Amino acid sequence: MAEGSGTPKTGKAKRRRRPRRKKSRPAGKGLLRSHLNRVEASLTAAVRETYAEDFGAHVDRARPFELEMKVSIDPAKSWRLQADPSLEEQIRAAVREMATKAEAFRRGRVYCYRCDSPVCPHSHPPRPTSVFGGYSSTGLPLWPEFSQILLEQGHPGVGLLYDASPAGLISMYVSPDMLKQRQMNIFGRQSKTYDILGQVVFGFLRMRVPGEGRSVPERVAFTLQAVEFRRLDGTPRLALNVLARLSDGSPALDAINGPYQLRVSDIISSARHRISSLYPSARGRARRGSASSLPDTTALAADILKGLARKLEKAGRQRERRTAHAEGHRVKNRPTSKAWEDALGAPAESILWDRQEKTYVVLGPRSRAHVFSLRGRHVTSLVLSPEAVQSRKRRKRWLPITDDQRERFDAVVGRPAQETSDGHGREVLSRR
Numbered sequence: 001m002a003e004g005s006g007t008p009k010t011g012k013a014k015r016r017r018r019p020r021r022k023k024s025r026p027a028g029k030g031l032l033r034s035h036l037n038r039v040e041a042s043l044t045a046a047v048r049e050t051y052a053e054d055f056g057a058h059v060d061r062a063r064p065f066e067l068e069m070k071v072s073i074d075p076a077k078s079w080r081l082q083a084d085p086s087l088e089e090q091i092r093a094a095v096r097e098m099a100t101k102a103e104a105f106r107r108g109r110v111y112c113y114r115c116d117s118p119v120c121p122h123s124h125p126p127r128p129t130s131v132f133g134g135y136s137s138t139g140l141p142l143w144p145e146f147s148q149i150l151l152e153q154g155h156p157g158v159g160l161l162y163d164a165s166p167a168g169l170i171s172m173y174v175s176p177d178m179l180k181q182r183q184m185n186i187f188g189r190q191s192k193t194y195d196i197l198g199q200v201v202f203g204f205l206r207m208r209v210p211g212e213g214r215s216v217p218e219r220v221a222f223t224l225q226a227v228e229f230r231r232l233d234g235t236p237r238l239a240l241n242v243l244a245r246l247s248d249g250s251p252a253l254d255a256i257n258g259p260y261q262l263r264v265s266d267i268i269s270s271a272r273h274r275i276s277s278l279y280p281s282a283r284g285r286a287r288r289g290s291a292s293s294l295p296d297t298t299a300l301a302a303d304i305l306k307g308l309a310r311k312l313e314k315a316g317r318q319r320e321r322r323t324a325h326a327e328g329h330r331v332k333n334r335p336t337s338k339a340w341e342d343a344l345g346a347p348a349e350s351i352l353w354d355r356q357e358k359t360y361v362v363l364g365p366r367s368r369a370h371v372f373s374l375r376g377r378h379v380t381s382l383v384l385s386p387e388a389v390q391s392r393k394r395r396k397r398w399l400p401i402t403d404d405q406r407e408r409f410d411a412v413v414g415r416p417a418q419e420t421s422d423g424h425g426r427e428v429l430s431r432r
């Protein structure tokens with residue numbers, strides 16, 4: 001209104017002539033303008049808030065961007081406005097797309113959200129036995145020991161890592177939620193710059209540092225990550241990243257040697273091909289507009305990764321059998337076949353609790369020792385000298401089991417309940 005009164009008279013007169021045809025218009029136009037002003041102000045505030053939530057107050061990552069929004073209006077229902085996806089999701093998607101860095105993918109490295117870099121010192125595994133364990137709250141990549149992540153996730157095969165036999169491979173799928181659970185939004189949790197859709201950790205492969213003529217091979221753990229990222233032109237892409245280094249910093253894949261490791265490398269290549277041919281979710285959905293009928297990219301990647309984990313373990317088992325076959329003299333020493341026999345016949349004092357690994361240990365005849373998981377799965381067997389057994393007891397790594405633990409062990413391995421016998425003890429257990 002104030003603006004109108006300040007305009008020159010001629011302009012005012014001209015402008016008035018037209019609206020006269022519809023009498024209500026001048027008042028309506030002012031009202032409309034004020035509505036639109038409020039919409040613009042609210043939308044600006046909402047976009048700014050969304051950015052602050054996902055990326056914090058600093059705007060160094062922000063650049064001009066387009067925001068397209070789609071809503072539907074039903075005049076019959078008091079002009080009700082509806083949006084699917086919701087306005088919030090539409091704004092959030094546009095803001096995230098804008099803040100996504102292109103070309104953040106580097107082979108053999110993860111993106112560090114603390115340094116905002118794919119090449120800083122935190123971006124690669126520090127040791128051959130390290131795997132990716134997720135991001136810290138401030139977006140720093142964490143690199144725990146392979147055994148540590150297996151223990152944290154309760155993998156029953158962890159004992160195999162300590163098996164004297166060099167064969168066998170442990171492999172585990174890790175969900176993206178687990179990797180991002182500590183990470184805060186402003187340190188990349190929602191970022192599409194380097195978006196991990198899941199990973200497989202596996203190990204160990206025994207590999208030699210090339211060209212150094214070392215006689216002792218290193219134990220190497222691998223992290224295989226399905227990642228969505230952006231190319232320079234902004235188009236999304238998926239890839240399988242292989243994170244594993246030898247102690248000299250060279251990529252472990254370059255040191256693949258021998259038929260068994262080549263087989264492992266082939267399995268990885270095939271998964272890499274399948275992951276990179278997946279259709280990225282974000283853009284694909286928006287274009288097709290039929291989100292519900294399309295399988296989710298994250299779910300597809302998870303399926304491929306889980307299959308990859310199974311194939312790797314299978315390759316390990318085949319290799320183990322071949323190794324055992326080739327080294328016939330060792331077969332007799334391998335105590336695995338006696339595991340159940342020994343477990344079922346062991347007196348209570350021969351069953352121990354491994355405090356460190358949270359496993360049962362059964363000592364059998366002829367220096368045999370068998371490791372069982374909490375659920376009664378046979379993990380591994382080994383031959384140990386009496387000194388080695390004594391040392392573990394002395395260090396209180398192996399403890400005598402309590403009556404409670406023994407009852408549980410009896411139940412999970414299917415030993416007849418002892419002392420209290422007559423199956424009564426087991427009923428009590430199952431009710432717990």
Ligand SMILES: [Zn+2]
Pocket residue numbers: 112113114115116117120121122123
């Ligand atoms: Zn860093």
